Amino acid sequence: MSPAIIRRLQSLRYVGYAVIVAAGALAHGSTPAFAVQTQPALAWSFYVRTTNAQTLYNLGYNQGVSDKNNNQSSEVVLDFGVQWSDNAHTELTGGSTLVTYAQVENMAEQFAVGYWAGTGSDTTTVLRLAVGTNNSTGYESTTLGSGWANVAVTIKNWLTSNGYEYYGQENIWGANDIEPSWGGTSSQTNAENWANGYSSNGSSLYVDYGSADGCPSTGYGGCNNGWSQYGEYYVSWGASAAYGLPEIYYSVNASQWTWISTYAKNYRGGAIWFQGPLDDHFLDGNSLTPSGAWTTFWSDMNAAGDNPGMVYSCEIHIAS
Amino acid sequence: MKSKLSLVGAIVGTLLVLAVAAGTVASLAGGLNPKQLFAQRAEQRNANVPASLAAKQKSEQQPAPVSSKATRVAGIQDVQQGPVPSSQFAVNNQWHGPSGNSSNTWWDVYAGSKGQPDGSPGAPALYVDSSAPTSDGYSFLTAHLGIFTAPNADSSLTIIAVNGAVLDLKTQSGRVYHFNLATDTYN
Numbered sequence: 001m002s003p004a005i006i007r008r009l010q011s012l013r014y015v016g017y018a019v020i021v022a023a024g025a026l027a028h029g030s031t032p033a034f035a036v037q038t039q040p041a042l043a044w045s046f047y048v049r050t051t052n053a054q055t056l057y058n059l060g061y062n063q064g065v066s067d068k069n070n071n072q073s074s075e076v077v078l079d080f081g082v083q084w085s086d087n088a089h090t091e092l093t094g095g096s097t098l099v100t101y102a103q104v105e106n107m108a109e110q111f112a113v114g115y116w117a118g119t120g121s122d123t124t125t126v127l128r129l130a131v132g133t134n135n136s137t138g139y140e141s142t143t144l145g146s147g148w149a150n151v152a153v154t155i156k157n158w159l160t161s162n163g164y165e166y167y168g169q170e171n172i173w174g175a176n177d178i179e180p181s182w183g184g185t186s187s188q189t190n191a192e193n194w195a196n197g198y199s200s201n202g203s204s205l206y207v208d209y210g211s212a213d214g215c216p217s218t219g220y221g222g223c224n225n226g227w228s229q230y231g232e233y234y235v236s237w238g239a240s241a242a243y244g245l246p247e248i249y250y251s252v253n254a255s256q257w258t259w260i261s262t263y264a265k266n267y268r269g270g271a272i273w274f275q276g277p278l279d280d281h282f283l284d285g286n287s288l289t290p291s292g293a294w295t296t297f298w299s300d301m302n303a304a305g306d307n308p309g310m311v312y313s314c315e316i317h318i319a320s
Numbered sequence: 321m322k323s324k325l326s327l328v329g330a331i332v333g334t335l336l337v338l339a340v341a342a343g344t345v346a347s348l349a350g351g352l353n354p355k356q357l358f359a360q361r362a363e364q365r366n367a368n369v370p371a372s373l374a375a376k377q378k379s380e381q382q383p384a385p386v387s388s389k390a391t392r393v394a395g396i397q398d399v400q401q402g403p404v405p406s407s408q409f410a411v412n413n414q415w416h417g418p419s420g421n422s423s424n425t426w427w428d429v430y431a432g433s434k435g436q437p438d439g440s441p442g443a444p445a446l447y448v449d450s451s452a453p454t455s456d457g458y459s460f461l462t463a464h465l466g467i468f469t470a471p472n473a474d475s476s477l478t479i480i481a482v483n484g485a486v487l488d489l490k491t492q493s494g495r496v497y498h499f500n501l502a503t504d505t506y507n
Binding site: 049050051052053054055056057081082091093094095096097098099103106110113116117119120121134136137138162163164166171177179180181182183184199202203204205211212213214215217223224237240241247249250252253256280283284287320 | 354355358359361362363365376378382384385386387388389390391392393394397398399400401402403404405406407408410411414416426428437438439440449451456458459460462
């Protein structure tokens with residue numbers, strides 16, 4: 001054997017070592033460590049407890065200024081309380097103020113107009129304005145779901161026809177604070193019907209910004225009030241129009257939603273792509289901070305093997 | 321002749337590349353799952369801005385928003401959304417109505433139980449606020465009067481009747497309790 005051939009064989013030996021080391025690493029199943037994705041600028045969502053449209057305009061204006069300064073789009077939920085069975089009113093949270101759908105539309109429109117004005121010369125940032133209700137009665141239905149989609153579409157059409165959508169800066173969605181503990185014995189079925197009714201509209205998407213009351217923080221199992229992880233998956237991702245912005249108030253909530261996503265991955269064809277966490281630290285100082293909610297939720301999802309892909313960081317406040 | 325052949329070859333080659341690219345795009349679009357397709361179509365419908373519509377100038381003075389005064393509804397309501405998250409207080413139902421001799425100040429009473437971070441119920445209790453209209457009439461100023469735990473109740477509370485300042489309450493097992501809003505006591 002010539003010296004040249006021997007040198008080539010020796011160099012191949014090192015290639016072999018490298019292959020063996022790489023194979024060993026793969027066989028060990030080591031997972032590369034990911035740094036937590038940077039939290040986007042926080043956007044404020046609101047329980048609306050006023051009928052003053054000027055207040056909503058001002059809040060939208062503030063969000064527009066913030067987005068312009070941060071050069072970043074945002075998602076804001078405006079919670080208008082529970083739908084009445086007449087499919088024409090909601091009752092605001094924190095009292096018994098009754099408003100018509102027309103008032104809801106007017107206030108949401110003014111928030112969007114305020115945003116549009118607040119962004120000023122910036123025509124690239126986009127507000128995803130999610131107009132919210134909740135499932136805290138026993139009569140959620142396909143009719144109410146479809147009715148709420150009409151509210152979102154009406155707002156969008158008004159903005160368009162009045163020249164505020166030329167740059168496409170306001171993206172109007174519906175929203176629902178869906179919580180297993182609410183809605184009586186048929187809660188899950190009713191919520192699924194609402195999701196189907198909303199989806200049947202076909203022109204609007206919605207975000208579920210609810211909780212996972214009583215759902216397991218490890219493994220599979222039932223949730224409060226007869227709900228299942230399937231139900232949570234369905235109303236926050238499985239239904240055609242559904243997306244998820246879950247309440248992450250405590251660490252256990254991040255675990256609960258991560259396991260709902262794991263259920264979806266293993267039994268429904270894919271993990272849930274959450275929009276981000278919604279925290280309530282401003283209203284409850286004992287709960288997770290915005291950065292705590294972001295980091296905990298992102299880390300839990302990442303540890304479960306799912307790339308979280310979250311794009312919004314939201315916190316609930318009160319507009320009064 | 322050779323240069324003509326080269327030109328034809330180049331054109332044919334370019335067309336082939338374009339055809340492959342178009343096919344790839346088409347197959348990618350066809351590869352969208354039903355949820356992605358739904359979102360795409362919904363967003364497309366929303367993006368249909370009329371071409372003739374001019375951009376509203378952001379420097380323009382906007383018309384002042386029009387608002388309506390806030391109105392309240394009295395009575396027992398089968399609504400579980402409370403004034404605070406379920407992790408703090410989980411509501412079964414609620415009652416709103418004038419307090420004592422005032423028509424402006426109302427009691428806002430939420431019956432249920434204290435909450436837990438994971439959503440499981442805590443001690444049976446009432447969450448009591450009072451509210452009065454703001455000077456501009458668009459909202460109500462709320463004062464929190466307290467959370468009153470029912471010491472002997474076996475499960476979360478529901479309001480079944482109201483007689484003046486006295487609430488009739490029932491637990492899930494059917495036991496009945498009474499709470500006096502004037503004295504904040506159970507009997």
